Amino acid sequence: MRGWCCALVPEPASGGDAPPRTFRSVRRTRGIAFRTTASILVFGGLVGGIAGVGSARLIEDKEHRRLNDALVESMAAVQRTASVAAYARDEQLAAEVVAGLLQSSSVAHAEILEGETVLAAVGVGAAQESPNGAALRRQLRSPFDATETIGELRVVPASAFIAAKAADYSRLVASLLAVLVLSITLGVAWLVGRGVTRGIGRLAGELHGLDVVSGSKVTVPAGHAEDELGRLAGDINALLDRVEAALAREREARGLHAAAERKWRLIFDNAGSGLFTLDSGGGLVEWNPALVRALGLKDEERGISGASLAALLGDEGGRLERMVAAIVEGDEVASADFERRDLEGGSRWLHVVLNAIEGRRDLLQGIVNDITERKRAEDKARAQAERDALTGLLNRRGLERAYSSRRHEYAGTAGLGVLLVDLDGFKWVNDNHGHEAGDELLQLVARRIEGVVRRSDKVARIGGDEFVLLLDDLKSMSMARNIAAKLVDAIGQPFAVLDGRKVRIGASVGVVFTQYPSGELAELLRRADAAMYEAKKAGKSQYRFAFPV
Amino acid sequence: MRIPALASLVFALLLSAHEVVAEEFVLIVNRDSGISNLSREQASHLFLGRVKMLPTGARANVVEVEPLRAGFYRRLLGREIAEINAYWARLQFSGRTQPPLRVPDSAAAVARVAEDPQAIAFVDAVPEDARARVVLRLGP
Numbered sequence: 001m002r003g004w005c006c007a008l009v010p011e012p013a014s015g016g017d018a019p020p021r022t023f024r025s026v027r028r029t030r031g032i033a034f035r036t037t038a039s040i041l042v043f044g045g046l047v048g049g050i051a052g053v054g055s056a057r058l059i060e061d062k063e064h065r066r067l068n069d070a071l072v073e074s075m076a077a078v079q080r081t082a083s084v085a086a087y088a089r090d091e092q093l094a095a096e097v098v099a100g101l102l103q104s105s106s107v108a109h110a111e112i113l114e115g116e117t118v119l120a121a122v123g124v125g126a127a128q129e130s131p132n133g134a135a136l137r138r139q140l141r142s143p144f145d146a147t148e149t150i151g152e153l154r155v156v157p158a159s160a161f162i163a164a165k166a167a168d169y170s171r172l173v174a175s176l177l178a179v180l181v182l183s184i185t186l187g188v189a190w191l192v193g194r195g196v197t198r199g200i201g202r203l204a205g206e207l208h209g210l211d212v213v214s215g216s217k218v219t220v221p222a223g224h225a226e227d228e229l230g231r232l233a234g235d236i237n238a239l240l241d242r243v244e245a246a247l248a249r250e251r252e253a254r255g256l257h258a259a260a261e262r263k264w265r266l267i268f269d270n271a272g273s274g275l276f277t278l279d280s281g282g283g284l285v286e287w288n289p290a291l292v293r294a295l296g297l298k299d300e301e302r303g304i305s306g307a308s309l310a311a312l313l314g315d316e317g318g319r320l321e322r323m324v325a326a327i328v329e330g331d332e333v334a335s336a337d338f339e340r341r342d343l344e345g346g347s348r349w350l351h352v353v354l355n356a357i358e359g360r361r362d363l364l365q366g367i368v369n370d371i372t373e374r375k376r377a378e379d380k381a382r383a384q385a386e387r388d389a390l391t392g393l394l395n396r397r398g399l400e401r402a403y404s405s406r407r408h409e410y411a412g413t414a415g416l417g418v419l420l421v422d423l424d425g426f427k428w429v430n431d432n433h434g435h436e437a438g439d440e441l442l443q444l445v446a447r448r449i450e451g452v453v454r455r456s457d458k459v460a461r462i463g464g465d466e467f468v469l470l471l472d473d474l475k476s477m478s479m480a481r482n483i484a485a486k487l488v489d490a491i492g493q494p495f496a497v498l499d500g501r502k503v504r505i506g507a508s509v510g511v512v513f514t515q516y517p518s519g520e521l522a523e524l525l526r527r528a529d530a531a532m533y534e535a536k537k538a539g540k541s542q543y544r545f546a547f548p549v
Numbered sequence: 550m551r552i553p554a555l556a557s558l559v560f561a562l563l564l565s566a567h568e569v570v571a572e573e574f575v576l577i578v579n580r581d582s583g584i585s586n587l588s589r590e591q592a593s594h595l596f597l598g599r600v601k602m603l604p605t606g607a608r609a610n611v612v613e614v615e616p617l618r619a620g621f622y623r624r625l626l627g628r629e630i631a632e633i634n635a636y637w638a639r640l641q642f643s644g645r646t647q648p649p650l651r652v653p654d655s656a657a658a659v660a661r662v663a664e665d666p667q668a669i670a671f672v673d674a675v676p677e678d679a680r681a682r683v684v685l686r687l688g689p
Binding site: 081084089090091093096144 | 593597598599626628632636639640642643644645646
């Protein structure tokens with residue numbers, strides 16, 4: 001009983017059926033690959049820029065110095081010749097020397113002095129006019145006496161040219177550095193992208209589009225089997241395995257549950273008994289086809305959800321409501337029989353059992369069985385038990401039941417007549433014509449008694465040849481007398497038994513008339529018997545009234 | 550003193566293959582040149598082309614005696630002849646400053662001085678020709 005009842009209880013909506021959460025797809029500019037590459041490029045650009053600017057200044061400075069040093073060296077190279085020219089005061093040679101120096105683009109002006117005399121000067125501007133300290137000077141000594149200074153070699157560097165050249169060179173170095181940094185940065189970005197972010201991105205994409213239920217797995221990125229990415233992919237797959245296993249167990253459990261539910265539903269739907277649940281107000285919540293059949297509802301009446309079972313049962317006494325209330329109050333079980341009358345005048349008996357559902361105060365379960373057949377069989381059996389098999393009249397038990405079932409009706413103003421009839425001469429018929437004739441005679445007597453009384457009167461044979469009549473609703477004692485007289489007369493007429501043999505018997509009748517039936521039937525019968533005995537003593541075939549109490 | 554003397558002897562022997570080592574060098578000019586004596590420095594400047602005029606203002610015609618050159622310049626400047634040659638090689642490159650005229654011996658130099666009032670030369674002994682006048686003596 002518990003099984004099907006549980007299947008009927010509505011379950012809360014399972015969370016597993018919720019639509020899968022949709023994940024936001026990663027925007028390209030927010031992707032790890034993009035950001036990592038961008039970061040590397042920005043960092044590389046920054047470092048490259050700083051290094052470029054710093055190195056450009058350094059290199060420009062160095063280059064400047066290098067060019068100056070070169071100038072000083074070239075001056076040293078021509079110094080001896082310049083000394084000779086100065087010593088010999090040879091303008092021609094001096095001119096040759098300074099012209100040689102001017103060959104270098106780094107030289108703006110060159111001159112050789114002998115004492116204070118300018119032996120030769122070339123280039124733009126004069127040494128004296130050059131900015132302070134800008135001119136490079138070398139003492140010219142006598143070729144034959146190192147202690148004797150005879151002149152000077154002066155060179156004015158082409159500062160603008162040197163600066164431009166140094167700047168050019170530094171720019172070249174800076175651009176090379178920039179190209180180098182850019183190449184390394186791009187290389188690193190590419191390697192990082194290829195080695196890490198693309199693997200992560202692919203893994204993320206694959207995981208994003210993964211259908212867990214289908215049992216698919218993420219692939220370990222190629223070449224990452226031994227590193228963190230490979231481990232990540234492995235862990236994801238292990239997790240997927242566990243999820244998949246859990247899902248499989250869940251599916252299996254659901255399948256078993258569904259199968260059990262189908263089984264119970266099948267039993268529920270095909271049960272011969274009407275099964276149902278009620279709310280605490282007695283309204284139907286769930287029911288099976290057998291209940292509809294038991295209630296004898298037509299097809300159009302099947303929409304009975306929420307309808308009161310009491311109303312459907314035709315329970316005018318409110319017994320079902322009381323049963324429901326009792327269960328709600330805490331009783332475990334309640335049952336009763338209900339007779340449901342249909343429009344055709346027939347009726348069906350239904351046995352209803354109500355049960356509490358464990359843990360639910362607001363819901364009851366019940367079962368309805370159609371017991372009409374049993375009820376009828378019972379009635380029939382009872383009727384048979386209360387009948388005299390020979391005459392079809394009531395027997396003593398039937399008489400007692402008839403009396404007790406109607407006793408409350410006798411409490412009115414109308415009178416009740418109890419007539420006890422004892423046949424006179426029956427023993428002679430029995431002895432001389434046989435038991436068959438006796439039996440037939442008893443049957444004939446029964447018919448004649450029935451012919452005298454009203455349909456509502458009760459007739460019983462309580463002994464071999466003793467009959468009792470209960471006469472309802474007598475207006476007066478004379479009515480009892482009248483019927484008693486008719487009885488005596490009717491039974492006094494000859495009977496034809498066993499193919500026309502005529503027999504005559506008589507009837508002695510004791511009559512009790514009472515308007516206030518007091519207590520037991522036995523008491524009434526005792527008084528009637530006493531009256532009948534009086535009739536016998538008085539010469540038979542007559543009636544006597546018992547004395548009123 | 551014996552060791553320096555020996556050294557100078559060895560040195561002299563080494564050089565003897567190429568040159569004649571004179572005891573004394575004598576600078577001479579023409580009797581009519583108007584010059585009575587010259588300083589060592591003046592002599593150096595004239596023979597190295599640094600000064601191209603005689604103190605009188607006339608252009609100097611400098612004469613060298615080929616075999617005496619090395620000894621003379623060593624005595625006058627303390628320099629080897631290779632240095633002197635290198636010096637002249639540089640100057641010859643320009644072509645403006647001419648090196649001294651070279652004569653094969655002292656006699657030729659004396660003869661040149663005797664005839665040219667602007668000439669100046671060095672010889673290894675005081676000449677006998679009266680037309681030549683000694684203006685500087687470079688002793689050992």
